[in-house]
Amino acid sequence: MRTQIPPTMKQWVTDYTGIDTLKQEEAPVPKPGAGEVLVRISAVSLNFRDVEVCMGDYDHHDSLPPPPNVVPCSDFLNISGRRPGNGNIQPNASDGSDHRRASAFGAWSAPSSVLSEYATFPLYGLVKAPANLSDEEGSTLPIAAATAWMAINWMQPIGQPLRGAEHIVLLQGTGGVSTAGLQLAHALGLKTIVTSSSGDKLKKAKELGADYLVNYREKTEWQEEVMKLTDGKGVDVIFEQGGPATLAKSFGCVRWGGLISCIGYLSGKQDVGDKIVNTNVLALRRNVTLKGIWNGPKDRLEEAVAVYDKHRIKPVIDKTFAFNEAREAFKYVAAGSHFGKVIVKV
Ligand SMILES: NC(=O)c1ccc[n+]([C@@H]2O[C@H](COP(=O)([O-])OP(=O)(O)OC[C@H]3O[C@@H](n4cnc5c(N)ncnc54)[C@H](OP(=O)(O)O)[C@@H]3O)[C@@H](O)[C@H]2O)c1
Incomplete structure (x- = not known):
């Protein structure tokens, strides 16, 4: 027709x-x-x-x-x-x-x-x-889905995504990209940690398969909680959504040799404070890959x-x-x- x-x-x-x-x-x-x-x-x-x-x-x-x-x-x-x-x-x-x-x-x-x-x-x-x-x-x-896929898999060859519960992905917040990331990570059998400002949203994340939940309003030093949940090892992949308010904390809970996928800047575009450790130092401290993701x-x-x-x-x-x-x-x-x-x- x-x-x-x-x-x-x-x-x-x-x-x-x-x-x-x-x-x-x-x-x-x-x-x-x-x-x-x-x-x-x-x-x-x-x-x-x-x-x-x-x-x-x-x-x-x-x-x-x-x-x-x-x-x-x-x-x-x-x-x-x-x-x-x-x-x-x-x-x-x-x-x-x-x-x-x-x-x-x-x-x-x-x-x-x-x-x-x-x-x-x-x-x-x-x-x-x-x-x-x-x-x-x-x-x-x-x-949302393409960005989330890249945040997890950009280093993986096409057709061989990251799989298995030995890998842990940390998703900041419960917006479009992080929720897509949670669903994809769950489908790939990866373990997931979701942070959110809201207990109700964390409950919804649990229903989507999130393994661990952290309320970042209640636990402002949420990176410490993430280290506890991972027996001091840290996580393999981080959906870095916050920017100035979260990046240093992400470096504080990424595992040795892990990946921080820089996706968002929900807390602004300028660093604040006078005691920010230089990003070079933070990255080399645990041999971290910091990758800008653009869709x-x-x-x-x-x-x-x-x-x-x-x-x-x-x-x-x-x-x-x-x-x-x-x-x-x-x-x-x-x-x-x-x-x-x-x-x-x-
Ligand atoms: N690089 C790319 O290709 C690409 C693609 C899409 C989006 N982005 C960027 O990624 C970010 C998220 O996009 P989106 O479309 O998913 O946004 P969205 O749907 O509006 O999600 C916002 C959610 O993020 C959480 N959030 C807000 N401030 C936060 C903070 N300081 N720390 C941690 N979480 C925080 C909140 O979740 P809770 O209420 O659960 O805390 C909020 O509901 C934005 O900065 C956007 O510009 C980038």
Whole structure:
């Protein structure tokens, strides 16, 4: 059945001055160029970055000078036109070499972003979503799941992910990336420690298979607790999400030769305090690998998607908003009370 494509569509745009100034507008449906496809967006999964873009705070990557406004967001699932769950998810680079291009969607270096009814993408970049997932669930995979997969497996050859209970992964917080990381680690048989500010969220993490739970509000020196839980050895992989408030503590509970995957900066982008030990010293002290993670290439997303498919993993969705409620959805993510992902249904 051929679908009629209308001449215009709805989209949200930001001029980087905040969530309240996010504006819905009518725009021409874009025309695909050579090697591109026009996709009908079905669900958009929000990321912390999307909030930052609206606030004008997403400024730590090298990028082109910003245009006056941009359509935010980068995580989506499209309707295939054949059957639900057979859609494609976000284009990504074909391999690690072209990584930056994929990761720029929704930021101001983006050629095209997804909080809209239609968008065009290079055909090579689309990845098929697992058939058992809803559009909302599938839309969470390109950013949260791909980033979580890379945080665990970037050093592993493709097809040979880290496996087995002798490896321990520490997940900071219970947002989108950490929750995806928890589900993937659990599926791979890795042991997991989840930190959270909330006892209720820790209970939910337990239901997803977390082996150990630490409330970082109650145990502010949570790294000491992690060392106790691991008999003084420390953990193999850390999802470093906090930045200034957490990095030194991560160095305090990573095992000798372990990996700290630098994903987020939820406590800010500047170090504070006058007694910070130099990062070089911290890294060499336990022979640690400190790796910046910026999403992942297409082949690694496909590897992660295969694990979702095989283990029938259902991404955790906290709340779904209607397209017209995008502002409320952004505010909900900014408030940080969610567990897992927040979706805008298109
Ligand atoms: N590098 C990449 O490719 C990439 C991709 C996606 C996201 N990110 C970054 O990763 C971070 C998380 O993104 P997200 O989309 O998962 O965010 P999110 O869904 O908004 O998750 C936020 C959660 O993190 C926890 N948190 C907040 N402050 C914390 C702190 N100081 N220490 C430990 N945990 C803290 C809280 O969980 P509790 O309430 O349970 O404590 C909060 O609910 C952000 O900084 C984002 O920009 C990076």
